[in-house]
Amino acid sequence: MVKLRKGKKVGLALGGGAVLGAAHIGVLRALKEHDIEIGWITGTSIGALVASLYVFDKDFDKVSEIAIDLNWKKIGKISLSRYGLFSNKKIKRFLDEAIGEVTFEQAGIPLAFVATNILNSEKVVLNKGDIAEAVMASTCIPGIFKPVKHNGMLLVDGGIVENVPVPTLRDMGAGRIIAVDLNARYTYKKPENILQVLANSFHYTLMHAAKAQSGDADILIQPDLSGFNRIDTHQTPGLIEKGYEEAKKVLKEELSKKSWWG
Secondary structure, three states: OOOOOOOOOEEEEEOOOHHHHHHHHHHHHHHHHOOOOOOEEEEEOHHHHHHHHHHHOOOHHHHHHHHHOOOHHHHOEEOOOOOEEEEOOHHHHHHHHHHOOOEHHHOOOOEEEEEEEOOOOEEEEEOOOEHHHHHHHHOOOEEEEOOEEEOOEEEEEOHHHHOOOHHHHHHOOOOEEEEEOOOOOOOOOOOOOHHHHHHHHHHHHHHHHHHHHHOOOOEEEOOOOOOOOOOOHHHHHHHHHHHHHHHHHHHHHHOOOHHHOO
């Protein structure tokens, strides 16, 4: 077990990145192998989805199976409107089946997701009530999915305001923080369809803002996921392995530093 300084706990911030988010599962596996216990966890977009699966079912193999079986048909359906091409209401059904109809209050550790109120561009921290509805809001990529109505707000993907939710984790009281940025080392390729055009445009903008957010993390994991695209869900096994290998390498280097030991 990694022993930290007295009074310090480890928080985990999982960033957005569409399908690339499967790499988060590999990171979680590496953390478990290093006996690092997470005291808080925040997630933005796909990071919120993975965080919810992890918090309510810490069996790595099961979470991996759920992720590998996940595809766009299970989380979205065509629902053309003036606000988006798809509805992501299926995400709620998917999560309710995977982890049950659970709330933040039932989480074993402090948990929060980040969304954006499209009416005023303000950050919205979701940490109360239904988990699946919060994930719907945090993963709602603007232009692709219709905004989610919540308490008089119209919520979309939290990546617009905080793609790597380290500041939110600090506000929750986390001491030591491990953050995962899926976009920092990503090399963009020519898009093959409209979904890739939208996804690439959206995440290219977020990549620059995330540098300031993730810079405050004590350990920053940035896997190079350039060999994968943001759309194809068949890449999940490879993404999990890539996240695992990068996390193992970074943790081996960082945990050898005296500042991490008690």
